[in-house]
Amino acid sequence: MSRDFLIIGGGVVGMAVAYGLARRGRRVSVLDEHDGSLRASRGNAGLVWVQGKGLRMPRYAELSLQSSEAWPTFAEELTARTGVELEYERRGGVDLCFDAAEAEARQEEYRALYAATPALAAMRWAYLDREALREHLPGLGEAVHGGTFSPWDGQCNPLYLLRALYAACRSLGVDYRPATPVDGVEARASGFVAHTPMGDVVAPRVILAAGLGARRLAPPLGLSGEVRPVRGQILVTERLPQGGRLPSPQIRQTASGGYLIGDVLENAGFDTGVTLETLHQLGRRAVAVYPDLARARLVRSWGALRVMTPDGSPLYEASRPCPGAYNLSCHSGITLAAFHAEELAEAIDSDRLATRYGDFSGARFDVQATG
Amino acid sequence: MSDASLRHAEVAIIGAGPAGMAAASRLAEAGQRPVVFDLAPSPGGQIYRQLTAPQVGEEVMGRDYLRGRAMLERFEHARLDYRPGSRVWWAQREGQGTTLGVLAGGRSELWQAKRLIVAGGAMERGWPFPGWQLPGVMQAGAGQILLKQGGLVPDAPPVLVGTGPLLYLLAWQYLRAGCPPRLILDAAPRSRYAALLRRPRATWHAGHYLLKGLGMLGALRRAGVTVKHGLEAIEAEGGARLEAVRYRLGGRWHRVGASLLLTHFGVVPEPQLGRGLGLAHDWHDGQQAFVPRRDAHSLAAEPGVWLAGDGAGIGGALNAEREGHLAALAILSAEGEAVAREAAPLDRARRRDRSARTLLEALFRVPEGWLAAQPETTLVCRCEAVSLGEINAAMAQGAAGPGQLKAFTRCGMGPCQGRLCGESVTRLLAGHLGTTPAAVGTYQVRPPLQSITLGELAAAAVPPEAERP
Amino acid sequence: MFKRLDNAALAGEVTIWLEDQPRRVPATLSAAAAVLWLDGGAGYRDHAAGGRRAPLCMMGVCHECLITVDGEPNRQGCLVPVAEGMRLERQRRSP
Numbered sequence: 001m002s003r004d005f006l007i008i009g010g011g012v013v014g015m016a017v018a019y020g021l022a023r024r025g026r027r028v029s030v031l032d033e034h035d036g037s038l039r040a041s042r043g044n045a046g047l048v049w050v051q052g053k054g055l056r057m058p059r060y061a062e063l064s065l066q067s068s069e070a071w072p073t074f075a076e077e078l079t080a081r082t083g084v085e086l087e088y089e090r091r092g093g094v095d096l097c098f099d100a101a102e103a104e105a106r107q108e109e110y111r112a113l114y115a116a117t118p119a120l121a122a123m124r125w126a127y128l129d130r131e132a133l134r135e136h137l138p139g140l141g142e143a144v145h146g147g148t149f150s151p152w153d154g155q156c157n158p159l160y161l162l163r164a165l166y167a168a169c170r171s172l173g174v175d176y177r178p179a180t181p182v183d184g185v186e187a188r189a190s191g192f193v194a195h196t197p198m199g200d201v202v203a204p205r206v207i208l209a210a211g212l213g214a215r216r217l218a219p220p221l222g223l224s225g226e227v228r229p230v231r232g233q234i235l236v237t238e239r240l241p242q243g244g245r246l247p248s249p250q251i252r253q254t255a256s257g258g259y260l261i262g263d264v265l266e267n268a269g270f271d272t273g274v275t276l277e278t279l280h281q282l283g284r285r286a287v288a289v290y291p292d293l294a295r296a297r298l299v300r301s302w303g304a305l306r307v308m309t310p311d312g313s314p315l316y317e318a319s320r321p322c323p324g325a326y327n328l329s330c331h332s333g334i335t336l337a338a339f340h341a342e343e344l345a346e347a348i349d350s351d352r353l354a355t356r357y358g359d360f361s362g363a364r365f366d367v368q369a370t371g
Numbered sequence: 372m373s374d375a376s377l378r379h380a381e382v383a384i385i386g387a388g389p390a391g392m393a394a395a396s397r398l399a400e401a402g403q404r405p406v407v408f409d410l411a412p413s414p415g416g417q418i419y420r421q422l423t424a425p426q427v428g429e430e431v432m433g434r435d436y437l438r439g440r441a442m443l444e445r446f447e448h449a450r451l452d453y454r455p456g457s458r459v460w461w462a463q464r465e466g467q468g469t470t471l472g473v474l475a476g477g478r479s480e481l482w483q484a485k486r487l488i489v490a491g492g493a494m495e496r497g498w499p500f501p502g503w504q505l506p507g508v509m510q511a512g513a514g515q516i517l518l519k520q521g522g523l524v525p526d527a528p529p530v531l532v533g534t535g536p537l538l539y540l541l542a543w544q545y546l547r548a549g550c551p552p553r554l555i556l557d558a559a560p561r562s563r564y565a566a567l568l569r570r571p572r573a574t575w576h577a578g579h580y581l582l583k584g585l586g587m588l589g590a591l592r593r594a595g596v597t598v599k600h601g602l603e604a605i606e607a608e609g610g611a612r613l614e615a616v617r618y619r620l621g622g623r624w625h626r627v628g629a630s631l632l633l634t635h636f637g638v639v640p641e642p643q644l645g646r647g648l649g650l651a652h653d654w655h656d657g658q659q660a661f662v663p664r665r666d667a668h669s670l671a672a673e674p675g676v677w678l679a680g681d682g683a684g685i686g687g688a689l690n691a692e693r694e695g696h697l698a699a700l701a702i703l704s705a706e707g708e709a710v711a712r713e714a715a716p717l718d719r720a721r722r723r724d725r726s727a728r729t730l731l732e733a734l735f736r737v738p739e740g741w742l743a744a745q746p747e748t749t750l751v752c753r754c755e756a757v758s759l760g761e762i763n764a765a766m767a768q769g770a771a772g773p774g775q776l777k778a779f780t781r782c783g784m785g786p787c788q789g790r791l792c793g794e795s796v797t798r799l800l801a802g803h804l805g806t807t808p809a810a811v812g813t814y815q816v817r818p819p820l821q822s823i824t825l826g827e828l829a830a831a832a833v834p835p836e837a838e839r840p
Numbered sequence: 841m842f843k844r845l846d847n848a849a850l851a852g853e854v855t856i857w858l859e860d861q862p863r864r865v866p867a868t869l870s871a872a873a874a875v876l877w878l879d880g881g882a883g884y885r886d887h888a889a890g891g892r893r894a895p896l897c898m899m900g901v902c903h904e905c906l907i908t909v910d911g912e913p914n915r916q917g918c919l920v921p922v923a924e925g926m927r928l929e930r931q932r933r934s935p
Binding site: 238239257295297 | 888912913914
């Protein structure tokens with residue numbers, strides 16, 4: 001066989017792992033769906049975010065912290081390799097709270113989480129009231145009660161990240177095939193075969209990084225594929241002068257000047273449309289957070305489906321019945337990109353995924369079901 | 372949320388050009404009271420702009436412009452609800468009806484339209500070439516709008532470039548106004564006119580258009596205006612603004628000083644409304660544009676939505692008027708009225724016109740190969756200043772569709788929302804991937820269909836879910 | 841760049857303010873048309889990426905006619921009819 005790995009899915013997870021494997025000298029093919037398919041990687045807000053991750057799974061919080069620390073080097077290397085600027089910065093971030101109850105609940109959650117393991121003692125965060133926040137978020141509106149600040153939070157341009165990964169993979173000889181949807185993957189004696197309208201593609205090992213496609217592709221390979229769509233909607237404004245504000249999940253200003261407004265979680269099945277009610281709510285919240293944005297023009301909006309596991313933490317699994325098949329599902333593919341491109345790729349390559357990241361396998365859902 | 376901010380319309384019409392006006396007037400005469408949303412501050416669309424108080428007479432404009440006065444008068448006297456300065460920023464199908472978010476006077480209202488006629492019209496094709504973003508380069512339609520709006524003409528002889536009837540019409544109007552163009556560069560090769568000999572029937576149907584065109588060309592030639600055919604390439608040169616135009620004919624480059632370059636590379640349907648509503652589209656090879664799909668007879672795109680005029684496929688002003696009329700009849704027919712006799716001659720005229728149109732499409736077909744051959748510094752996306760070189764690089768890096776290309780380069784993310792660059796992106800991808808525009812498709816269009824401020828959005832009328840059908 | 845035909849209809853005129861300068865313009869013009877007529881050679885606005893731009897289409901498509909009207913930024917000048925006392929400020933990059 002002419003390849004070592006077949007990766008199903010050319011989003012930020014698949015391409016980061018492809019990049020990692022290719023850097024280790026592996027021959028990788030990536031099969032990607034169409035331009036108009038569900039493309040979670042084009043739908044997110046671009047936060048490289050630590051705080052609040054893994055509230056139900058400290059190990060995930062550790063992973064986020066670890067990946068955040070690896071991000072600067074990861075970004076530099078990608079840019080050096082491809083010339084694509086990622087607009088990455090880590091100046092800190094603030095998750096906003098709009099009333100006292102929310103502020104209290106947030107602080108309790110964080111206190112509990114960041115005391116949970118020794119590794120998490122490295123996490124730094126602080127609750128700041130509105131006045132104190134104004135230093136980080138000039139022009140903050142009265143509607144904001146306060147927020148949790150962490151210096152480990154940052155942001156990037158997620159689209160340029162994907163572009164850089166594409167360019168890096170190309171330069172490393174990754175065989176990337178767009179418009180090649182996979183009908184199914186079969187385990188055979190010698191490895192795996194992916195059935196596509198363009199013909200069969202075979203490989204000794206296969207990695208599913210297919211977003212919501214895991215629901216269909218994972219179970220036949222003995223993988224859980226337990227993900228469901230959770231829709232987010234995002235507004236984007238015209239370019240505005242830089243306001244020097246730290247990013248928030250609710251609203252952040254990109255390097256090119258537009259504000260991204262979002263942080264909505266909806267059950268809308270597989271509908272990637274936007275709704276009037278939500279756009280309206282997002283508009284109201286944006287103006288409540290930064291009143292000077294009342295004059296800002298909304299130029300774009302979109303809906304996108306997060307790839308959400310039952311507990312929100314990543315799913316990294318190695319198949320037991322079909323050794324050599326792996327499934328990777330997460331909704332934080334941006335933050336975890338550095339981890340995916342390095343440690344995760346290494347773990348898969350050396351077939352240590354189950355031993356090192358067993359906490360993240362699908363078995364944890366079975367435990368929850370029976371427990 | 373107050374009930375007053377949720378408005379109901381039995382029939383809503385978007386656009387007040389010939390198609391919108393004809394539909395609205397006919398429905399009003401049938402006793403209905405259509406609501407007409409117009410982006411412009413006064414009716415007439417582009418073709419009959421300013422016609423309620425014309426600034427320039429027939430001696431400059433010719434007869435076709437002033438013909439619209441009867442239409443305008445009929446519209447202005449009709450019992451309907453005309454809403455100028457209306458930005459339809461939200462349009463969503465709900466069953467057979469459509470919900471519209473309309474911003475006017477700084478306030479966004481929510482409208483439930485039981486029936487909708489989309490008559491949003493056409494736009495000039497965005498056609499990139501080096502320097503097209505320089506002040507001093509405008510589209511021919513813009514020149515005509517300035518002429519109509521205020522009798523404004525170039526203060527120095529302009530250069531006109533491109534292909535299509537509007538180019539010659541504008542040149543002729545400028546001539547009659549005493550400011551003939553310096554030079555007309557036609558991108559159609561002279562041999563193109565041999566098409567006339569191969570299609571006698573279509574030529575016969577197009578006779579009226581052709582004679583007019585020949586008349587204009589004759590007048591221009593007699594006045595000494597230089598007209599050159601077979602233009603191969605064009606470049607606008609200048610620092611802060613246009614200073615000279617370079618052009619290539621027969622393989623040789625020439626240069627002429629100019630402070631105003633007016634270009635015209637055809638008109639195409641304005642895409643935002645059709646795409647925003649999620650209507651199906653097809654690539655029309657003759658028109659070289661995506662055209663929304665609709666029933667050939669009833670003009671319905673979907674139950675409850677009719678498409679009329681150039682926004683549904685380029686057919687010209689008279690055709691737009693007929694289609695607006697037919698869309699109104701289709702609605703009346705759906706309500707049980709007998710309209711067959713009234714519709715029949717309109718249908719016949721449409722068919723004849725269609726035949727003529729195919730000839731015009733062949734005569735004035737845009738030079739498809741130009742775009743990929745432009746220098747790499749040419750801006751494809753003006754709003755975000757994305758060059759052809761960047762697009763080529765992104766395609767080489769694996770961007771295999773308009774969405775991915777947009778994500779990788781920001782092309783299409785600016786204020787014009789991809790109106791000007793969408794077609795270019797489709798063409799470039801088709802060329803790169805060795806496929807067709809139909810297979811490539813175009814950007815996904817999401818609200819806002821027209822920009823709206825966050826403050827206006829925050830104050831927009833949004834009834835609770837429960838109240839909506 | 842543009843001049844008015846001598847035999848154009850005698851439309852009324854209004855006074856608008858272009859960067860704090862009062863100017864008389866035909867009342868039938870859009871704000872964008874008025875700016876082009878008054879000062880067509882200067883380049884209508886600065887573009888974020890550098891260079892000057894001017895309206896391309898005059899009909900609401902190209903968005904090159906963005907201008908501040910009565911304090912409201914980024915209005916499409918070609919869709920706004922001039923009115924008595926209207927204040928227009930062109931978009932300029934800060935030095």
